[in-house]
Amino acid sequence: MGKNILIAHxxxxxxxxxxxxxxxxxxxxxxxxVDRIYAARFGAEGILAGDLIDLTExxxxxxxxxxxxxxxxxxxxxxxxxxxxYPTVLxxxxxxxxxxxxxxxxxxxMDTCHKVSQLxxxxxxxxxxxxxxxxxxxxxxxxxxxxxxxxxxxYAALSxxxxxxxxxxxxxxxxxxxxMGRNAGWVTAASALAARLxxxxxxxxxxxxxxxxxxxxxxxxxxWAKGKGLLVTVSEGLRGPDGKPLADTGxxxxxxxxxxxxxxxxxxxxxxxxxxxxxxxEKPGLLGRASIxxxxxxxxxxxxxxxxxxxxxxxxxxxxxxxxxxxDRTGAYSSSMELVPLAEVAxxxxxxxxxxxxxxxRIADEFFDYALPLMGGDWPEYAFLR
Amino acid sequence: MGKNILIAHxxxxxxxxxxxxxxxxxxxxxxxxVDRIYAARFGAEGILAGDLIDLTExxxxxxxxxxxxxxxxxxxxxxxxxxxxYPTVLxxxxxxxxxxxxxxxxxxxMDTCHKVSQLxxxxxxxxxxxxxxxxxxxxxxxxxxxxxxxxxxxYAALSxxxxxxxxxxxxxxxxxxxxMGRNAGWVTAASALAARLxxxxxxxxxxxxxxxxxxxxxxxxxxWAKGKGLLVTVSEGLRGPDGKPLADTGxxxxxxxxxxxxxxxxxxxxxxxxxxxxxxxEKPGLLGRASIxxxxxxxxxxxxxxxxxxxxxxxxxxxxxxxxxxxDRTGAYSSSMELVPLAEVAxxxxxxxxxxxxxxxRIADEFFDYALPLMGGDWPEYAFLR
Numbered sequence: 001m002g003k004n005i006l007i008a009h010x011x012x013x014x015x016x017x018x019x020x021x022x023x024x025x026x027x028x029x030x031x032x033x034v035d036r037i038y039a040a041r042f043g044a045e046g047i048l049a050g051d052l053i054d055l056t057e058x059x060x061x062x063x064x065x066x067x068x069x070x071x072x073x074x075x076x077x078x079x080x081x082x083x084x085x086y087p088t089v090l091x092x093x094x095x096x097x098x099x100x101x102x103x104x105x106x107x108x109x110m111d112t113c114h115k116v117s118q119l120x121x122x123x124x125x126x127x128x129x130x131x132x133x134x135x136x137x138x139x140x141x142x143x144x145x146x147x148x149x150x151x152x153x154x155y156a157a158l159s160x161x162x163x164x165x166x167x168x169x170x171x172x173x174x175x176x177x178x179x180m181g182r183n184a185g186w187v188t189a190a191s192a193l194a195a196r197l198x199x200x201x202x203x204x205x206x207x208x209x210x211x212x213x214x215x216x217x218x219x220x221x222x223x224w225a226k227g228k229g230l231l232v233t234v235s236e237g238l239r240g241p242d243g244k245p246l247a248d249t250g251x252x253x254x255x256x257x258x259x260x261x262x263x264x265x266x267x268x269x270x271x272x273x274x275x276x277x278x279x280x281x282e283k284p285g286l287l288g289r290a291s292i293x294x295x296x297x298x299x300x301x302x303x304x305x306x307x308x309x310x311x312x313x314x315x316x317x318x319x320x321x322x323x324x325x326x327x328d329r330t331g332a333y334s335s336s337m338e339l340v341p342l343a344e345v346a347x348x349x350x351x352x353x354x355x356x357x358x359x360x361x362r363i364a365d366e367f368f369d370y371a372l373p374l375m376g377g378d379w380p381e382y383a384f385l386r
Numbered sequence: 387m388g389k390n391i392l393i394a395h396x397x398x399x400x401x402x403x404x405x406x407x408x409x410x411x412x413x414x415x416x417x418x419x420v421d422r423i424y425a426a427r428f429g430a431e432g433i434l435a436g437d438l439i440d441l442t443e444x445x446x447x448x449x450x451x452x453x454x455x456x457x458x459x460x461x462x463x464x465x466x467x468x469x470x471x472y473p474t475v476l477x478x479x480x481x482x483x484x485x486x487x488x489x490x491x492x493x494x495x496m497d498t499c500h501k502v503s504q505l506x507x508x509x510x511x512x513x514x515x516x517x518x519x520x521x522x523x524x525x526x527x528x529x530x531x532x533x534x535x536x537x538x539x540x541y542a543a544l545s546x547x548x549x550x551x552x553x554x555x556x557x558x559x560x561x562x563x564x565x566m567g568r569n570a571g572w573v574t575a576a577s578a579l580a581a582r583l584x585x586x587x588x589x590x591x592x593x594x595x596x597x598x599x600x601x602x603x604x605x606x607x608x609x610w611a612k613g614k615g616l617l618v619t620v621s622e623g624l625r626g627p628d629g630k631p632l633a634d635t636g637x638x639x640x641x642x643x644x645x646x647x648x649x650x651x652x653x654x655x656x657x658x659x660x661x662x663x664x665x666x667x668e669k670p671g672l673l674g675r676a677s678i679x680x681x682x683x684x685x686x687x688x689x690x691x692x693x694x695x696x697x698x699x700x701x702x703x704x705x706x707x708x709x710x711x712x713x714d715r716t717g718a719y720s721s722s723m724e725l726v727p728l729a730e731v732a733x734x735x736x737x738x739x740x741x742x743x744x745x746x747x748r749i750a751d752e753f754f755d756y757a758l759p760l761m762g763g764d765w766p767e768y769a770f771l772r
Contacts, residue, residue, distance in 0.1 A: 068766055070548045070768075071551035165676065166676045169461055170398065249658075251658050265635075269636075273637060278645075285668035286552050286553075287549060287670060292544075293544065381451055385460050386428070
């Protein structure tokens with residue numbers, strides 16, 4: 001086995017993806033078994049170009065800063081490797097004498113990870129391959145949840161709470177908040193916590209249910225009529241009965257696809273036009289995956305632990321697996337790491353349970369039983385004097 | 387003098403407006419000179435309706451929570467009092483035996499405050515009137531800065547930094563961030579701190595300068611070509627050479643005015659259409675004035691101190707004044723409170739110095755010399771490994 005290790009990021013970052021990098025680097029350092037620690041500069045692009053960052057001599061102080069650095073400190077990309085790319089990947093792995101390869105990403109990255117693992121085996125390369133899960137969308141299977149989700153969910157819950165207080169303290173408009181999630185409603189569901197934290201009215205719409213705009217408007221009109229302000233939280237990927245996005249930018253990209261966007265603004269415009277109620281739309285967008293002050297401490301610890309666990313597992317000789325989080329909610333929440341075969345994870349998707357959506361716009365307690373421990377606790381207690 | 391006091395909020399809230407309320411309530415309690423402490427429910431609306439909240443018996447624990455409760459805990463409104471309203475205002479003040487009235491707000495509120503003060507004097511009412519400054523826009527004169535600004539500025543700086551890291555760690559699109567400020571660029575200027583905190587490319591556009599879209603696009607294209615990602619921060623109120631907003635919702639309100647909105651999305655769309663560069667727009671909107679985790683500790687302390695100072699000044703017999711912050715930046719930053727005549731504050735506006743805008747999209751060091759102490763320090767040190 002080569003004496004060096006390589007870590008790469010794939011796809012969109014989270015608030016804690018660098019925490020997994022920190023865990024991996026620190027585990028490699030204390031093991032005494034790793035010669036050089038490499039990171040791919042901008043993910044798959046760096047692997048293909050043989051452009052690696054040598055982290056071996058980076059000071060422990062800088063590595064410790066990874067725990068509160070958002071986005072990818074080593075760079076990521078959206079390039080999905082094709083069959084033609086794999087020989088180049090192997091070339092880089094050989095050139096840098098890589099004995100263990102760690103890919104930190106979501107569904108696509110786990111698929112890549114699996115293929116690299118299979119290829120190395122076929123080629124008789126002594127390479128260990130471990131996937132480290134990462135996605136704010138929480139849609140990976142074979143793990144209780146994904147690092148990155150707890151922080152995005154905490155962001156959604158706290159931002160929605162603060163907006164709900166603003167919307168009810170100065171109830172001159174409906175406020176529509178758009179949150180990330182094209183197909184999965186996990187993060188947007190967390191925004192419904194605002195109803196509990198603030199006593200304000202909150203309606204929540206997830207992409208798993210097709211939206212009947214007339215019914216939505218009727219619900220909004222009824223809630224608004226109570227006169228105490230209203231927050232509507234929506235997933236960016238909301239679709240109508242015909243399965244088409246409620247809104248898009250009207251701009252066509254290089255592949256002929258219409259670029260999505262503007263769901264909250266669309267709903268806000270419809271509220272003004274059809275209900276004649278003043279409305280405004282907010283879209284923090286990428287801030288929902290990049291915010292450090294709103295990050296979940298539990299999520300941060302688990303992301304770190306996942307990176308550590310991956311390196312230690314590879315050094316024990318494990319390969320072809322993804323780190324998975326096993327959660328125990330019987331008493332005080334606790335979690336532990338284990339390995340699951342990449343083959344099983346690679347092409348599956350975990351969707352939000354439809355039975356956790358009530359009346360089309362409320363989120364069931366079962367979701368919060370599941371998600372609250374991951375979101376970090378220490379919830380604010382606000383003063384209500386009105 | 388009546389034995390009771392009345393506090394009201396006017397206009398849009400900030401992250402720390404409730405801190406001023408907390409300061410006022412706690413000062414009134416420890417003074418031993420106030421019988422009942424009233425707050426107007428939803429600002430001027432509550433005063434006109436005689437609908438007051440009695441805070442006298444509210445527990446100290448709940449009052450202490452005001453320090454981290456965003457928006458207005460007692461409710462605010464946008465109603466501007468007209469001449470015909472003032473007799474009703476006086477009626478409420480008399481009915482509740484109010485000896486001191488505190489109006490916590492921006493320009494409009496200080497104007498109202500001034501009129502109530504003059505009217506009380508004319509009517510021989512023994513009423514003390516003190517304005518407590520509040521506006522995230524920082525456009526009040528006769529004070530070094532306004533409570534609410536430091537927190538909104540910190541939000542802008544940290545959010546922009548986190549987005550800049552996201553935009554440069556996965557440089558697949560230009561990211562355009564829209565920040566609040568229709569006419570004043572103070573808050574948007576603070577977002578330029580991201581260039582210092584992250585080493586990423588940041589272009590910043592304030593509403594004080596009319597935007598030549600072609601020049602803006604040329605600047606964006608040149609910055610993007612460097613290949614390291616790009617964040618563009620813009621004020622919601624950007625205007626073109628003709629003085630008209632760059633974007634609006636296309637929807638006309640009840641007064642025949644087109645409702646503004648969508649500046650960042652407009653710029654993002656133009657970047658895609660004209661430069662053929664992928665782009666996305668983020669608009670945290672009201673979150674910029676409501677976020678507690680991003681609030682400035684200095685701002686929070688000063689907001690509290692301003693509320694306290696207002697009550698103590700009234701109890702000392704002062705009236706017809708606004709609390710003003712005097713800042714000392716000669717050594718470590720410190721500030722103190724004083725009073726300025728409402729007559730001078732009422733109808734003036736503090737604009738962003740044009741000489742602090744360089745090359746149309748960079749912010750001069752002089753701004754940061756002024757603003758950084760207000761934004762609370764303790765800036766994150768990020769890890770850069772790319």
